[in-house]
Amino acid sequence: MITTDLAPGSPCWLDLGAPDVRAAAAFYGAVLGWDFASMGEGGDMEGGMFRKDGKTVAGLGKLSEEGARPAWMIYYTVTDADATTRAVEDAGGTVRVPPRDLGEWGRMAQYTDPAGGQFAAWQPGRRTGFELADEPGSLSWTELYTSDAAAARQFYGAVLGWEFSDMEMPGGGGTYTLVTPAGLPEDRMQGGLMQVREEDLSPANGRAYWHPVFAVADCDAAVDAVTGNGGSVRTGPVDAEGVGRLAVCLDPSGADFVVLTPSSAS
Numbered sequence: 001m002i003t004t005d006l007a008p009g010s011p012c013w014l015d016l017g018a019p020d021v022r023a024a025a026a027f028y029g030a031v032l033g034w035d036f037a038s039m040g041e042g043g044d045m046e047g048g049m050f051r052k053d054g055k056t057v058a059g060l061g062k063l064s065e066e067g068a069r070p071a072w073m074i075y076y077t078v079t080d081a082d083a084t085t086r087a088v089e090d091a092g093g094t095v096r097v098p099p100r101d102l103g104e105w106g107r108m109a110q111y112t113d114p115a116g117g118q119f120a121a122w123q124p125g126r127r128t129g130f131e132l133a134d135e136p137g138s139l140s141w142t143e144l145y146t147s148d149a150a151a152a153r154q155f156y157g158a159v160l161g162w163e164f165s166d167m168e169m170p171g172g173g174g175t176y177t178l179v180t181p182a183g184l185p186e187d188r189m190q191g192g193l194m195q196v197r198e199e200d201l202s203p204a205n206g207r208a209y210w211h212p213v214f215a216v217a218d219c220d221a222a223v224d225a226v227t228g229n230g231g232s233v234r235t236g237p238v239d240a241e242g243v244g245r246l247a248v249c250l251d252p253s254g255a256d257f258v259v260l261t262p263s264s265a266s
Contacts, residue, residue: 002133002140002190006077009160009181010190011142012122012129013075014212015059017068019253021046023230024060027251031225031259032137032214036060055131057138063253069204070253072212073110073120074142076160081107081123084159091158099123113155115146116207134215140260141213142179142191149177149195152208156193170241203256211248213258219245222259226251 006012018024025036028050034057038048047061063070078084081099088095088111096118097110106125112118122129132138146152156162161182166175179191198206216222219237226233226249234256236247244262251257 001187002142003188004129004131004133006124006129007181007184007188008077008079009162010077010184010188011074011133011139012077012124013059013120014072014130014139015061015075016070016072016255017061017063017065018070018251018255019063021048021060021062023252025050027229027231028060030229031222031231032216034058034137052132052135052137057130057132070251070255071118071204071209072255072257073118074210074212075108075120075122075129077129078121078123078160081109081121084121085109085111087159091155093155093159101125111159113146113208114151115148116204117144117146117152117209119210136215136217138215139212140215140262141258142210143213143258144191144193144208144210145196145200146193146208147195147198147201147206149175149193152193153177203250203254209256211256211258213246213260216259216261219247219259219261223247223249226259 002011028034034050034052036048036050049056050058085095085099092114094112096112099107099109101107104125105127107123110120134140153164163180165178169176177193178189180189223237230252232250234248237245239245244260246258246260248258
């Protein structure tokens with residue numbers, strides 16, 4: 001499970017780069033019950049924070065990188081962003097955004113793994129990360145689709161110190177690798193990675209990609225909200241044994257995410 005204690009190697013933040021900030025704010029408000037607070041002067045809709053029940057859960061900003069696709073960026077807690085950057089380079093990844101200070105809030109950097117998966121690091125200052133996790137309307141899991149699961153394990157193990165365990169998917173669906181931050185018990189599993197077919201990487205033009213899984217109280221109602229507000233569904237809703245009811249969705253600009261009603265809440 002993902003918690004808000006934000007131990008090293010665990011997800012601590014995520015933000016969305018969207019071509020239309022106002023439209024994205026309205027969409028996720030309808031689907032996940034989020035409120036949006038603009039950080040621009042005079043209500044400028046260039047970016048801001050999503051909140052659920054008064055607690056900050058994610059960020060939203062204007063997509064400005066030329067050629068970039070709308071997507072969620074997941075940040076992981078690190079103790080030293082500069083050391084993490086060196087580890088990324090040593091392991092064959094690339095640096096998209098070098099370490100930089102964001103005032104007194106913390107220090108961040110963004111990277112690309114060798115298969116193209118983009119992720120980020122956050123060295124906390126005054127802001128440690130999101131204030132709500134593993135509850136309806138917040139991040140409950142992270143997932144990497146990649147063309148080479150073995151290489152991904154080696155890379156992220158070297159960079160973020162993750163520990164891994166494998167499970168076989170039902171019906172011969174392949175192997176799913178579970179991710180736990182170093183030194184933490186199995187109940188702190190935070191995500192997974194899976195080797196998939198080339199066509200499954202189409203949202204990222206054949207490159208590996210991360211997507212967030214958001215907990216929801218009712219998966220089917222969330223899917224209705226997705227399609228009723230201009231989004232679409234790639235897979236589901238389906239029941240996954242021991243996991244819950246889930247659907248893989250796209251927002252109106254094409255950013256992918258998953259909604260999940262866990263088994264315990266089904």
